Amino acid sequence: MKYAGLLVMPAGFFLSITALLLFQAPVERAAFVVCGLAVEAMGLAVAVRGHMEARGEGRP
């Protein structure tokens, strides 16, 4: 799960870049860039969660 989160993060970046290329209107661009950041945040949350679970198994 920790790797899945990190793999999701670049998807958010490409969403932001796509917004710049596809849209001219500021509102549409902003919406897509914010969605890209949300995807990255989601990926980060999954990665954090994954590392917490992995650590829990090895606690002294």
Place this chain on the structure above:
Amino acid sequence: MNPMAAAMTDAVFALTLALLLLAPLAIAGVALINTGLGRSRSAAQALLGNLAILAVAAIVFAVVGAALAGTPGGGGHIFQLGGKAWNWLGAGPWLLGGLSAMPAQAQLGLLFEILAVALAAMVPWGSGMDRWQLTAGCAATAVTAGIVFPLAAHWVWNGGWLAQLGVNFGLGAGFLDGGGAATVHLLGGMGALVVIWIAGPRRGKFPREGLATAMPGHNTAYVLFGCLLALVGWLAWNTAGAVLWLHAPLTALPVVAVNTLLAGSGAVAATFAVTRIRFGKPDASLCANGWLAGLVASSGCAGLVTPGESILVGLIAGIATPLLVEVLELALSIDDPSGAITVHAAGGLLGLLAAGLFARQAGQLMAQLVGISALLGLLLPLVYLLFWLLNRFVPFRADADGERIGMDLHELGGGAYPEFVIHRDESYR
């Protein structure tokens, strides 16, 4: 404005060079803070590590990194997409070839970047204290200075695609980062998170039952003196950065310095108040973290905001710092002895957002968001991949015995304080 269009006058050159000669005080301050927040049994290894990281970062960046980072107005590897030019990688000379013949701004820019890469590599060292091996720290620094930092520096400072967002897509003046909030602090903070994930927490930090064990820093005086030292460095760093990367006129520099001081002051005042309310007494190490978080936030916005806005940014940084430190440790089980994720990653993000929110140009906030998206979405996974691979060849974590006796004895064969009596460690349960 093309950074190379206006030739740098002798006065501006001399002032910027003088400021850059003071900037290493920020590095010295962070090194002292890192050392003071660790344990006494690892103090010599921590401080030697900071010195070694500075040396490795400077050499690797000079040999390899500077070529990939490029220079302002220099060449770059460009591809076309959607009718726009995307400048992804610099194409400078290897081994800093022809440095003395470069334009004044390019020379100063390279000096700034050498100092910046050292600080960026030093940030994760503080987070991996008491268990991260010196060799692994140096190897990670080489990766940062040779691959990751040059990418970020080129994109943000040297005419890369983030700097060109204004020209290509009408987003304000492009991604702005006058003092290294993105290239130094956000990058360093992300590296810190990855190191903590890979190396794991210190033994006994998160026992199977009960709350996390408190492992306070061994020398609060180091930490607080480091904060004062860092202020001088930060003032120099932000004003030099404003000249080099924001092309601020000389008359704008006093405001940059005032904003830097106000952001730090607002932050430490807020952290003082929050910890006083939460714990009954102000917490010295959290106040130090708050102060540093304010300075880090100022790196992103000191050249672009008013003094009033700077105080506001500092207050937000100061309130958020102790709360985030608590959340990371208690809720997310992240053992970060120096608080680098909170101070550098979160502080840097705050500064970059503030630069967009308070900007006078339309589209600046969007440019800042795209820049943050690039750093988080591309560079964090890249850093993880590189450090993960590195850990296969040069193990990050010291063995259990080394951690028990302390990194000083384990790696250096002698302690930082040989006349001190070593007490039994109560934190091992």
